[in-house]
Amino acid sequence: MVKEARTVEVEKVAVIGSGNWGTVIARILGGNVAQQKGFDREVKMWVFEEMIGDKKLTELINEKHENVKYLPGFKLPNNIKAVPDILEATKDATVLVFVIPHQFVREVCDKLQGNVHSKAKAISLVKGFDATETGIRPISHVIKEALKIPVCTLSGANIANEIAEEKFSETTIGYKNLQEGELFKRLFETKYFKVGIVDDVLGVELCGALKNVVAIGAGIIDGLKLGDNTKAAIIRIGLLEMKKYIKMFYKGIKDETFFESCGIADVITTCYGGRNRKAAEAFVLTGKSFDQLEKELLNGQKLQGTLTAKELNTVLKNKGLENEFPLFTTVYKIVFEGLDPKKIFDDIV
Numbered sequence: 001m002v003k004e005a006r007t008v009e010v011e012k013v014a015v016i017g018s019g020n021w022g023t024v025i026a027r028i029l030g031g032n033v034a035q036q037k038g039f040d041r042e043v044k045m046w047v048f049e050e051m052i053g054d055k056k057l058t059e060l061i062n063e064k065h066e067n068v069k070y071l072p073g074f075k076l077p078n079n080i081k082a083v084p085d086i087l088e089a090t091k092d093a094t095v096l097v098f099v100i101p102h103q104f105v106r107e108v109c110d111k112l113q114g115n116v117h118s119k120a121k122a123i124s125l126v127k128g129f130d131a132t133e134t135g136i137r138p139i140s141h142v143i144k145e146a147l148k149i150p151v152c153t154l155s156g157a158n159i160a161n162e163i164a165e166e167k168f169s170e171t172t173i174g175y176k177n178l179q180e181g182e183l184f185k186r187l188f189e190t191k192y193f194k195v196g197i198v199d200d201v202l203g204v205e206l207c208g209a210l211k212n213v214v215a216i217g218a219g220i221i222d223g224l225k226l227g228d229n230t231k232a233a234i235i236r237i238g239l240l241e242m243k244k245y246i247k248m249f250y251k252g253i254k255d256e257t258f259f260e261s262c263g264i265a266d267v268i269t270t271c272y273g274g275r276n277r278k279a280a281e282a283f284v285l286t287g288k289s290f291d292q293l294e295k296e297l298l299n300g301q302k303l304q305g306t307l308t309a310k311e312l313n314t315v316l317k318n319k320g321l322e323n324e325f326p327l328f329t330t331v332y333k334i335v336f337e338g339l340d341p342k343k344i345f346d347d348i349v
């Protein structure tokens with residue numbers, strides 16, 4: 001039986017997260033809800049509160065209409081309201097947009113449990129897994145189980161700052177219910193942010209989670225000053241390992257998904273322009289730890305690739321599969337076990 005989508009007459013949108021991507025997305029959504037029928041004009045954006053000098057970040061965002069820490073230099077529409085309390089930010093919302101680093105999702109879901117609108121639906125833009133003692137779970141499953149609501153996913157070749165500059169990009173939304181997929185496409189699409197929709201919630205999300213490990217590999221290649229051919233090899237091998245892992249552990253994943261923006265395109269962009277790549281290059285060049293580099297290079301933004309490499313390795317090790325995923329395994333060993341970066345291809349070729 002096909003379930004009806006949880007649409008209401010007027011959809012009220014809340015953005016859960018206000019980092020670099022969270023703020024760019026809030027900016028897009030603020031613009032779109034003001035122009036489209038069927039949406040409440042205000043978008044609340046949950047902010048993990050912090051002090052900037054002697055002022056709260058939420059106060060600064062609401063006064064200046066700019067996220068001075070995570071997206072400086074770009075004005076937000078006036079209909080975006082920064083809110084420090086998660087329950088107040090999501091009160092009455094029928095659309096919950098999750099865009100926070102993966103390690104914080106469970107904590108946020110715990111707070112939201114039993115407190116969401118009866119017709120609420122979610123879309124996860126998070127790239128990562130939820131790690132438990134027994135393994136790793138897709139973030140969409142965590143949200144669905146905690147809040148008992150349907151969850152779509154959005155992922156793509158989407159470096160936040162480039163989209164803030166309104167440079168043309170594509171993205172992919174994974175849906176289970178077509179009506180919800182179409183609703184989210186209407187909500188997110190702009191002239192410069194083109195949305196493709198596919199009937200593959202997990203395929204979209206898992207590509208986004210795993211590509212962050214490949215990005216670390218690409219940064220190591222850049223740090224070693226190997227060339228474009230080598231980078232292309234990492235991209236190809238990385239994409240193959242992503243596909244193999246996803247198909248090995250999850251059912252119903254579509255081959256075509258790997259050719260959407262969330263697949264091949266995201267691996268390419270992340271291996272050239274992402275924060276994981278940048279930090280891994282600096283790791284090779286400076287010998288500093290990733291924790292230190294995250295602090296020095298990212299001003300509060302978070303790396304996802306190192307944590308994901310570790311979480312993934314626990315699964316591979318427990319299942320005796322390390323040899324079947326030599327790139328994922330080697331990246332883990334370089335980052336966490338002191339393996340010489342120059343040995344990156346030793347187990348691959």
Ligand SMILES: NC(=O)c1ccc[n+]([C@@H]2O[C@H](COP(=O)([O-])OP(=O)(O)OC[C@H]3O[C@@H](n4cnc5c(N)ncnc54)[C@H](O)[C@@H]3O)[C@@H](O)[C@H]2O)c1
Nearest residue numbers: 018019020021022048099100101104126127159160301302
């Ligand atoms: N930045 C990009 O270009 C980009 C693009 C696509 C997808 N993504 C994905 O979007 C997700 C969010 O990334 P981002 O770039 O918006 O964030 P970010 O890395 O720029 O910022 C980190 C955010 O985490 C918040 N934070 C810190 N401690 C917290 C805590 N204990 N609980 C909750 N929040 C806390 C900070 O306030 C900040 O908003 C990630 O999964 C990322 O992989 C990022």
Ligand SMILES: O=P(O)(O)OC[C@H](O)CO
Nearest residue numbers: 156157158159274275276
């Ligand atoms: O900056 P990164 O490495 O977190 O990657 C950003 C986006 O995921 C690229 O699509």
